[in-house]
Structures are given as C-alpha cells and as structure tokens.
Amino acid sequence: MAVLKALRRQPVIPLALLTLVAVLALSAAGQGLIARWIATIVVGGFVLGTLIQMIREMLRGRFGLDVLAIVAMVATLAVGEYVASLIIVLMLAGGEALEDFAARRAKRELTALLERSPQTAHVVTTEGEGDGELVRDVPVDEVVIGDLLLIRPSEIVPVDCELLTEEVSFDESSLTGESLPVTRTAGETVLSGAVNGTHIARARAVRRSADSQYQQILALVRQAQDSRAPVVRLADRFAIPFTAVSLLLGGIAWALSGEAVRFAEVLVLATPCPLLIAAPVAFLGGLSRSAKDGIVLKGGAVIETLSRVRSAAFDKTGTLTRGRPALVDVRPAAGFTAAEVLGLAASAEQYSSHALAAGIRAAARDRGLAPETAEDASEVATNGVMARIGGRTVVVGKPAYIASLVPEFARTDLVAGQAAAYVAIDGRHAGALVLADAPRPESPGVVAWLRDHGVGQIVMLTGDTAATADPIAEQVGIAEVHAELLPDDKVRLARDLRPRPLMMVGDGVNDAPVLAASDVGIAMGAKGATAAGEAADAVILVDSLAKVAHAVEIGRHTVRVALTAIWIGIGLSVALMIVAMTGVIPAVVGALAQELVDLATILYALRALRGPLTPERDFAAQAPEKAAAEGRPAIRG
Template sequence: MRSSWLQSVGLLVVSAVGLLVGGVAWFLGASRVADFAWAAGAVPVMIVVAASILQALRRGTTGVDVVALLAMGGALGLGQYLAGAIIALMYSSGGALEGYARARAGRELSALLGRAPKVATRYEEGGLVQVPVEALRPGDLLFIKAGDVVPVDGLVASAEAVLDESALTGEALPVAHPRGQRVRSGPVNAGPPFELRALCSADESTYAGVVRLVRSAQASKAPFVRIADRYALLFVPFTLALAGGAWLLSGDPVRALSVLVVATPCPLILAAPVAIVSGISRAARRGVLIKDGAALETLARARTLLFDKTGTLTSGQARLTAIETQGTQEPEALLRLSASLEQASQHVIASAIVSAARERGLALCLPTGAQEQPGAGMLGEVEGHRLRLGSPAWVGGPEALTRWTRGVLRRMGYEGCSGVFVSIDGRLAGALLLADEIRPEAPRALRLLSRAGVRRTVMVSGDRAEVAETLGAALGVDAVLSERSPEEKVQAVLSERAAGVTVMVGDGINDAPALAAADVGVAMGARGSGASAEAADVVLLVDRLDRLVEAMLVARRARSIALQSVAVGMGLSLVAMGFAAVGLLGPVAGAVLQEGIDVAVILNALRALGGGGLSPAGHGLPEQTVRHLRTEHQELRPVLERVQSLADRMDALGAREQHAELVELDGLLRERLLPHEHRDDSELYPKLARMLGGEDPLGTMSRTHREIAHLGRLYHRRVVDLGEAGPDAVEQRELRRLLYGLGAILQLHFAQEEELFEAVS
C-alpha cells in the first residue's frame, strides 16, 4: 500500500516538475528544452498507465485510462508536448489522491492492530520466560497474567480461569473454567493469573483458524469497479469513434488528437477521487476510518445491515440492571453491603457491582475475613454482618431454592442476565442482577439507519437464543440469528449479499471472517479486536454506533457529489469534443480548456468536505450539561428501585413497617424525583425544543411529566389518608397498583430521556 502511494506521489512530482521546467524554458525562449521537459514529465506517467492497462486486460477489464494513454501518446507523437504534460499532471494528481487516502487509512489502522498475541510467558527450568507465540509447542506450561490474551488452545492447569470470551462467543459476562477444562485462544483473562497447558501450536489454534477464515472470505469478494471504470464502458468507445471520424473526415491527425485531449476524462480521473477523498476526510473528523474509496462508494449503496450483538448493539460489559430483595431488606442497603465485600474480589462481576454502588454514591466500608471460593462466590463480614455472595447453593445450601429463588432464576433466564445471590447472617436477602445492556445510542441509530436508506437489519450473534431474541425484540431488528459460529456468520452474510449490498458490523475475533465476507465490514475499533479492525473496510474509532449513521450519510453525500461532478464535467467535455472534432479547438487550447473544466468540477467535489452529518452545526447541549443530566438520572435510580421494591415487598412487611416505608418513599418522591421532573419540563425541555425545531417536538415527553406528577399526587393523598396502623387490604391493593404504574412509567421515561441526551450530546 505504501509503495503504491509513493509511486503515485513520485509520478505527480515528475509530471509537475516537467511542466514547470518546460514552462520556464519556453518563457526564456528555449523551445527545444521546453519540449524535452514536457515530454520527460509525461513519459513516466505513460509507462505506468500502460502497465496498469495491461494488468486490467489480463483480468478481462478496461477503463478510462485508455483515453488518457492515447491522449498523452498522441500528443507526444504529434509534437504537442505541452498538452501531453498537462494531461500527465492531471492523471497523476488523481492517482496521488487515491493513494493518499489508502496510505492514511493504513497508518491509522496500524494503531488499532495489537490484540493478536505476539508473546507468551512460558515456564522454563523453574522460571518464567517470555517467548514468541510461534515458539509455543504442545505440552508447554504457560502463565497467563491478568488482562493477557490466551495465546493458544490449552487445558486450565490452575484451580480456575475466569475468561472474557465476548470476542469469540458473544457472551458478554466472563466465564469460569475449572481445572482440566479446555479453553480456546483469543479470550482475555478477566480474573487472577492462571496456568495453561498448551495443546497445540499457535498456527493450529482457534485464533489462527479465524485468521484463515478472514483471508478466505476476503478472497471471495468480487472485485470493486470504480465510478470511472463504470462510465468508461460507454465513454471510451464513443471517444475513439469520434476521434477516428474527425481524422477520417478531415485527414488531419491533429484533429483526432484535439478530440482525445478534451476527452481526457479528468472529471472521472480527478473529480471523483477528490469527492471520495473529501468524504473519507469528513468521516475521519467524526471518528470513522474508511480505508479506501471503494469502501466509501459501497457503503453509500448499502441496503442491508447485519450486526453482531455483544460490543456492537450492547456495551459488551456487565452492568447492574436490577436489585431483587426478599423480606424487609432494602435494595440500596443490600447493594452497599454486597459491594463492600466485593471490593476484596478480582472478579469482573465484582468490579461491576462495586462500580454500581459508587455510581449511586453509596459509602462502602472495608470487609473483614473476606474469602473467595473459585467458581462459587465470596464470604466475609461487613459492619458485623456475615455475608455470602454467589450461587443460590453457595449462599444458602439446598434449602435456598425457594419459590422466590426459582422466580428470580426464571427472570434471569427470560431476560438473559446473570445473578449474584446474597445472604446476610445466614438468611437469603436478595439478588443482584447483571446484564450486558443495550447501548444508549443503539435504538436511535437503528431508526436513523432506516431513514438513511437501510431496508433490512439482522442481528447475528454467537450468544444464546433467548438472550439474542430478547435483545432483538427490544431493538426492533428485522431478523435474529443466534448461536452462530464464525463460519455460520460468514454464511449468513453471503446469504444476505445475494439480495443486495450488505454491511456487517462487529467487534470481536469471531466477527472478523464475516466482516471480511461482507460488501463492507465495519469494526467497532475503539475497544474491538485487532482481527476485526484488520478485516474491516470501515473502523469506528469512537465507541458509538450512531457514528455508522454519520458514515453512511457522509458516504452518500460524497458519492452523490462525485457523480454530479462527473456528469457536469463529462457534459462539458462532450461539448468541447464537438468543437474539437470540427476544428475549432486545438490540442493546447483544448488542454487549457480541459484544465478549466477540471478546476470547476474539483471545486464542486470539495463540497464533500462538509455536510453529511446527523445535525446542523451548533445543534446540541454543552457536554457539561449532558454529563450533569446523566448524573442526576443516576442519582435518582435508587428512588426508582425503591418504588419497584416496595411494591414487591409489601406483603412481607408488617402494617407499621408498611406505613413507615410508604411515608419515607412519599418524601423521596416529593423532595427529589418530582422536583427533578418539574425542572426538566420547565427549564430543559424549552431549550431542547428550540434545538430540535418544529411546533412541539417534545409534546409527548411533557405529557409523560404530567402523568408522573398526577400519579405522584395520587400516591401522596393516599399516604396522607393512612392511619398509624397502616393500610388495610383494599388500600394495599390500590397503593401497590399505583407503585407498579409509577415505576413502569418512570422506567420508560428515564430510558426515553437518556436516549434523547444521546441524540443532543
């Protein structure tokens, strides 16, 4: 790639220097020196063009380069050296622009490629030595440090290995492998260091197999046909026929040369690359690396999008999604105690629980006597309470499988999430549910992709069917393909390609073959694997799915401008060809006129440097304001959880306990949540409405605020009317109904607002 760009730059320099030296010599009266300099600037370009045409003919194709070669050759053969030099400069400029785009993409991509393991730590003579992965052999005992990529397939030789396998399988949550279990190369060690007994060499490992799949998929792609070459099918025969007819009728070969000079397809050779490179530059400013013009042109015509799930439509990281409590235990207290104990664990799930507690501003304390049982859970003391965290059997033994526990396990199965059960002082107190959440920008991105011309969206995942289908239903994709291996993902892509131009979006090692097989492969490069970034044609350097929407809009604008420039430029060239054919335009004058046409279409093509984004300039809230709004939502999450939890726990509470908690929740709603909703409606929404435009863009959202306020007032009146003895059976039923309704509308409203914040950030 780099050598091709250097050749293009070299030709540009040679032709430019030849034209300049010839111009100076002509001005000084040295016409022979000028002719020689102009010829010297054109000949190297002719040689390269001729070689390129021969290569194309061997592949059974041709293009507009034929006209350029004939024009340069005819100009030199008939002594029109200046015209030849001008044509050479125009041709080499277009090649240099395309080469620059490819070289720039290659430089930026090199920073992303580094995930593939290059060295491994091996036991040798009682010590640890770093060796190249190529040196690994079956039977070697390896030491896999925390955060390392497993370099080869092998057997776990330690008590346990906790691996992040999302890049291979699509499973977002880490997987624990006990001693003696086989693991594949590619996952990241998400737990403490462990030992691995190698079963094969690096060339025979799972990762190497994926690389071979990538190469095979890339080889199966049909060759791309440039805009210039597509137009050449009609333009080249017409030009040759017109030039030949002018020569035949006039008997003057210069007449034919004049036609060829003004027919030199510089709008194709130059304007189209300028528009395409401008589009690539525009996309790069928005954090999207498009590797070459072929990728941009193809992306502009995409109609079908396939998405991986983990790390693409979801965040790829475990997050606390719900707190289930039993008895009188409050959700916030359960989380605080659990997170305090989990501070002593290196498990990635523990990190997610601790992060959730800190996001809610909970004060954590240091545990004592903390012990971690690999594959089971944690135990220890926090503030004088004995805690156990882990599976139901570890937390409470066989008797822990109560009706409540089975209900939580069913919910985990339905929603495709994981759970950490918690016992306090020997009594099962609750469970913390964790899942790989949908990216905040994903729903909006899918809607915008539909408006941008995408007709079909398909989710292709290696994850379990129930998890993938739940997510697909939430996002509204057209089809869900679950439990797919890398080979099956390639087959899915090839099947969709038969119906039209197809884009595949992914981030893991297991996505790389499918990315290579698609018409356009898009990698989530901010956190994705090097294999996927290398196989892809487009890399999202910013970890946001909506940047793909921008890339498509930019690509379509750039391609539209390129076609517009080509149409206008070639139209003007056709008019000039008519004048040249009847002898009203000579070769040099034609070359100068063609230069004027080139300048006009290039200026038009440069419009692709701007526009094509999702929103006009200045559209959006300040980043600090958006951060503040998100923080407010995070701080109010415990109130939402309290609403749901109290509705669930009312039957387990005594009458006076019910009264106390109902009154306390009423205070939280009136002092924290309802004032927040009122401020949003009166202060934030008017600002957003002005940005979004239209008569009343946030009318439905304001209606939700009014409904929340209405339910809050009803709840307050019922709580005020309660006696000290607490609610009776009828009052309990009405209060529970109110709490469930309020909780549901708050959850939906918060989700809508957070998506709105993504849109204006």
C-alpha cells in the same frame, strides 16, 4: 519548502515550464524552427513515457484514458501547436501534483495515527528492599503484562493497561473521535494511544504492545492506505466511451472545417485528468473521514460495498447490547434499604472477579455510594464473595450459596435475559440485585435508520438461547431471530441471506468466521476484539452502535461524491469540446481551460471529507418514539 518538495515529486513540471519559457523566447526572437524542435523533443519524451505506462496497464487487462492524452499531444505537435502541446504536458503533470496534494490532504487523519505511535514506556520497579522506586525507560515492545507503568502528563499511553490512579483524564480523540477529555477511574482499562491529561498516572500493563489497541489500529490503517478504490476502476470503464466520443467530435470538427488544427483544438479539451483524479481523491477522503469518526475501513472496496448494503445481520451480546450486565433493580428484603444492600454489596464485590461484579460496582458509583474498604475479604470460586465491612459480614453470590448460609432465603422472580446476585448481611437474607445485559440505547434507532434507508432485511444471529434473544430483538425492532447458533451456523445463514450485499456486525472471536464470510463485516473493536477486527472489513473503535449507521452514511456519501465528480469532469469536457468544434477556442486556450476543469473536479471530490452525519444522540432519542410508532415496546431508561 513545501513547493520544493512538490517539485521534487513531479520533476516534469519544472522541465515543462523551462521548456515553455525557452520556446516562447525563441519564437519571439524569430527562431521558430528551433523552438518547435525543442518542444517536439520534450513532448515526445513525455509521450513515450506515457505510452510505455499505458502498454503496461493494457498488459494487465486495463484500458485506461492515457490514449486520449497521447493523441492530443501528438495532434497538437502535428499541426504546429507546440505551445499547446507543452501546456498539455504541464496540465497532466500538474494534475498529478494536484492529485498528490489532495491525497495527502485526504490521508491526514490516517497518517496522524501512524505518526503518533508510542515508542517508549516508563516502567516502575522497586529499588532494593526499601520503599524507593526506580523508573526505567524501555522500548514499548519490551513491556510485558503486569509491568507497573508511569504515564506522565501529556504523554501517550504506550500499551493497554489497567489504571491504578484513582481518577485521571485522558484525550482519546485519536482512538474514538471524541473531542472532549474522558475521565477514567481506578480499575478501568485505558487503551494505548490515549493521551494523559495534566496529572501523573500509574497503571499496570494488561497487554503487550503488539496486542494493544493502538497497534491493532495502525495495522488496519496501513491496510486502508495500501488499498485501491474500486471506483477508480469504474473511472477506467468510462475510458472507452469517453475516448470514442472525444475522437468522434474531433473527427467531425476536422471533416466539417477541412482543417486538421480543429481536430487538435477539440482533443486538447478531452484530456482525462478529471476522471483519473476525482475518484481516488474522493475515496481517500472517505477513508480519512471515517477514521476521524472512529471507524477504520480497510480500503475503498469496503466503502463501495457499504454504499450498496441491502441486508444486515447483528450479533446480540456486545453488539446490540453492551455486553456487560447492568443493574436494573434492587430488591431489598424486609429490614433493609435498597441503598444499604447495594452499597455493602458493591463494597464486597471490589474483591470479586465475577462477571456481575463490575455492573454492581458501577451502579453503586452512579448512585453516589462510595465503596468501603473491607477488613477482610475472600472469594469462593464460582459461588460468591464474603467480606467484613465496617464490622458487618457481607456475602454476595449465587442463590444456592446464600441459601446455605442464611435460614430464611427466598429467590426473586426473573424474566428472560436477567440474572440475580443475592446478598446476605450478618447472617440474614438481605435481598437481591437484578442485572441484565440491556440493549444499547442507540440500537433501536440504528436498526430503524437502516430500515428507512434501504436495508430491507435485518436479522439477529446469536449463540444465546431464544428466551434471551427474543426480548432483545423485540426491543430493538428486529423481527427475524436465529438463536443458539455455532460459528459455522452463522456462516451458513449469512451465505443464504438475501438481498445482497450483506453487512454483518459482531464483536467476539466467535463472530470472526461470519465477519470474514460476509460482503462487508464490521467489528465492534472498542474492547480490543482482535480476532474479530482482523477478520472484518471495518472496525469501529468507539463503543457505540451508531457508528454502523455512520459507516453506511460515509460509504454512500463518498461514492456519490466520486461519481458526481466524474460526471462533472465528463460534462465540462464534452461541453467545451462541442464549443471548440466551432473554432472559437484556440488550442492554447483550450489546454488552459482544461486545467480549470481539473481543479473543479478535485475540489468537488474533496467534499468526501465533509458531509452531514446523523448525530449519535438522535439514534438514542428517537428510539422510544420509533418503537411506539411501530407498535413495539419502547426502551425506557
């Protein structure tokens, strides 16, 4: 079945095969003239089609390699080597078929995302005024924010949603490349495209389908598939010198031997399949490789630019840092323990929407402190939360708010970049919880890796104050910091940065202008930063800065493979042409040998699908050692 599909896509192959069999049979039967006319008509038709395509390309300003194929076919017909001319037709058509196969193989990771797009959602509604529930299947586009969803085992999450079930395991490999199941707990966001594990899950929709993570990824994938790789144009630029060398070698062979057939024997080995096929196959492999690693690159031009990056600029919050404050210290007041203060504060913060609340809850969970249910709870907007827990009154909030409630309040000392949530228990000052948006553990390693791999200029562009930005920059190893910037300030600074090309990495809506203005913009899109993702050239689907280094690695590896494949094709073709000048390679044998050259270049180009990537754990593990070696403060976990 697959063979039939391939033949339907390349009808020239069966036509050329049937013609070749007929020509050989007629020649064996002594009907050489008829055989020659049949071959001439079939090859002539193929030459005419190729010539029309070549003229169209020239009218677009592109001189391609098709002229060599045309000259080779005409030359072999002219000297009576019509069997060789049919083999050239087969070779060119077969090369296109091999390219089609290789392209489909290389795009497998990309198309897998498109094929798995969720189509329906199970929406739960109450039935009448009783306790019964009704589950309706609706098209995923009709899900609205706030809908209660039922996700059955092994089903795809239809839209981005907030998990209501206490604990559920999801397969997020199609989104992040993480092969192991990921456990999500109640209150966490589950992205569309994740696959539910073995238990039924309930969740509440937080985005419509068009705005959800999976649909954003699909849009990026379609963009990536439709792009044309720049190294294909680089291969075209080889056309004129390669054509000139080939014609020169063929002409010299003809002149020295005095036989026109020698010209044809050389030219059959100059057909351009290796150059035409190698580059696009390698670039499609690079796109597929990056998608599998959780990075969507919007086309081959991005791959080439990434391979040449010489400067890098980073946003701070959400890029070099996690973008969510984490607990760094618990400072209990006299008469209270750290566990007591954190546990009760986390229980009260269940009922708060403040930015610091999530970090407090996560810290308690990591320390095994289970949250208690409040008998009563209320939030005082912008000030704090008050809850009655286990018969005790717990208040968590701003210093001024806590000071107004307790007589003996005391502020705690903070350094730049830190914030504190103060706690009162039963009318007494209980202490403070210190939080900070600390650098990602992998950030110093990524910055050091870029610097060690030819990215000489690395800067931070942030809207935060210098007092907040400088300590983070020092910890991750960035010496040049531009703080308190507006979006247009970032664009101006990025435009002036040298050397080029410049890579900008950011995550927020305010980063969209500078991402679009940079030579290559990379958006940290794991949290659904839609505006940044649309403006960027690449989107990282995993919440890890290590993928930035991976993107550069993939770009360099892909371009290296593409160029090597091109030179392999050129080298083998020229070597065989030189041998053919002596007359030891008949035209038919030469045409068959060129097919092996095609196969060699395609197989090498497929190496872009593989290749070593620095393990993510290495970026985090080497960060303290690298910082110490450079005399910078090391991050301590």
